[in-house]
Amino acid sequence: MELTRDAIEHLLDGWPVARLATLRPDGSAALVPVVFARSAGRLWLPVDGKPKRAGAGELARVAHVRRDPRVALLLDQYDADWSALWWLRLDGKAELVGEREAGFDTALGALVKKYPQYEHTPLFQRGTPPTLIAVGQLRVTSWAASADVVDFLG
Amino acid sequence: MELTRDAIEHLLDGWPVARLATLRPDGSAALVPVVFARSAGRLWLPVDGKPKRAGAGELARVAHVRRDPRVALLLDQYDADWSALWWLRLDGKAELVGEREAGFDTALGALVKKYPQYEHTPLFQRGTPPTLIAVGQLRVTSWAASADVVDFLG
Numbered sequence: 001m002e003l004t005r006d007a008i009e010h011l012l013d014g015w016p017v018a019r020l021a022t023l024r025p026d027g028s029a030a031l032v033p034v035v036f037a038r039s040a041g042r043l044w045l046p047v048d049g050k051p052k053r054a055g056a057g058e059l060a061r062v063a064h065v066r067r068d069p070r071v072a073l074l075l076d077q078y079d080a081d082w083s084a085l086w087w088l089r090l091d092g093k094a095e096l097v098g099e100r101e102a103g104f105d106t107a108l109g110a111l112v113k114k115y116p117q118y119e120h121t122p123l124f125q126r127g128t129p130p131t132l133i134a135v136g137q138l139r140v141t142s143w144a145a146s147a148d149v150v151d152f153l154g
Numbered sequence: 155m156e157l158t159r160d161a162i163e164h165l166l167d168g169w170p171v172a173r174l175a176t177l178r179p180d181g182s183a184a185l186v187p188v189v190f191a192r193s194a195g196r197l198w199l200p201v202d203g204k205p206k207r208a209g210a211g212e213l214a215r216v217a218h219v220r221r222d223p224r225v226a227l228l229l230d231q232y233d234a235d236w237s238a239l240w241w242l243r244l245d246g247k248a249e250l251v252g253e254r255e256a257g258f259d260t261a262l263g264a265l266v267k268k269y270p271q272y273e274h275t276p277l278f279q280r281g282t283p284p285t286l287i288a289v290g291q292l293r294v295t296s297w298a299a300s301a302d303v304v305d306f307l308g
Contacts, residue, residue, distance in 0.1 A: 001205075017232035019173040021183035029175035029183035031228035033241055050236055051155075051299055074185035078171035082204055082271050087187055117236050145205055 003088060003142035007153035011075055011088050012038050016114075018073040020045065022064035022094075030060060036073070036135075037110035043073065043090065044097075044107035045133040049122025062131065065094040071135055086144040086153065092135040099130040107132055157242060157296035161307035165229055165242050166192050170268075172227040174199065176218035176248075184214060190227070190289075191264035197227065197244065198251075198261035199287040203276025216285065219248040225289055240298040240307065246289040253284040261286055 003011075020034045036043045047059055065071060071094045076087035097104050111132075112118050124130040144150045157165075174188045190197045201213055219225060225248045230241035251258050265286075266272050278284040298304045 016234070019185060019228055019230075021175045021185055021226070023181065023183060027177065027181055028224045028245065029177060029226045031173060031175055031226045031243055033228065033230045033232065033239070050239070052297075070182045072175070072183045072185045074173055074187065076173075076187045078187065080170070080271070082275060085187075085204070089185055091182065117234070121236060143206075 001144050001147065001150060003086060003144055003150060003153060007150065008088060008140060008142060010154050012043070014114075015075045015088075018043075018075050018090075020061065021072040021074075022061045023068045023070060024060075024064060025067060030064060032061060034073075035111075035115060037107065037114045039107040039110040040103050042103070042107075042134045042136040043092070043138070044103075044111060045135065046111055046123060047125055047128070047131045047133065048118075049125055052125070058128075059125070061133070062096065065133060066096060069093040069095065073135065083146040084149050084152075086149050087142065089141040090135070090138045091141070092138040094133050094135045097132045097134045103134065104132060107134065155298050155301065155304060157240060157298055157304060157307060161304065162242060162294060162296060164308045166197070168268075169229045169242075172197075172229050172244075174215065175226040175228075176215045177222045177224060178214075178218060179221060184218060186215060188227075189265075189269060191261065191268045193261040193264040194257050196257070196261075196288045196290040197246070197292070198257075198265060199289065200265055200277060201279055201282070201285045201287065202272075203279055206279070212282075213279070215287070216250065219287060220250060223247040223249065227289065237300040238303050238306075240303050241296065243295040244289070244292045245295070246292045248287050248289045251286045251288045257288065258286060261288065
């Protein structure tokens, strides 16, 4: 069964983590966990100062969406009680947004409000222009294992 | 920084959930959470009896890997303490394995041992031949936010 519209809205506003799939040049999917905030109907992913694998050069996910904007995000929570399982999948198009572009400041405010961790973590990578990844044209798919979890989520 | 070999082995054996990316015919990535067990050097995903979105017809992930075997799996755990974050990514090739094929019985035993939930959840979908998805040719990538979490995971 599917999640209710209320549950989906609630999760998009408040769920703390998503798993992002971008597409490599060879067409394979690259997965990474991400934080995100919703602003103006899009989901915004920081390219922040948390330590990253690549020491130098453009972050892989940024290079990927520059080449192919198709991305997917998955929100879910594992539970040993399988009747409590649910997931919310978002297929969309990603765009790189710089600090002088529309929506940037509002989205940044939404990220800072959602994640107090940014008091101590840089919002951007050192040595690169401040950039956010905005995911729009969202197509939503959801699933829940039981009516109980649908009720629980709203 | 990267996870240690011990931590990776431990996670591949015991971590309860992964997020799976398969490739749709149009080349976009389809995400879904999955359970898995390791057996004979491969990760095995059930096509089990947990309720699924599609009421009829072949499960999307099965159709996808039949067409393009490239898959990715992500293991990670979100934590509000960002110094505790880590992830383990596995890029590999998926194969559909039927009940008379090599490795099937051993993998089934590993799944049942790892997930006591299968005492109450059917291991296979009703009306379809028993099938497991075996993911091999694994390329491992890992990341950890701090030395503390690397130590903690092993």
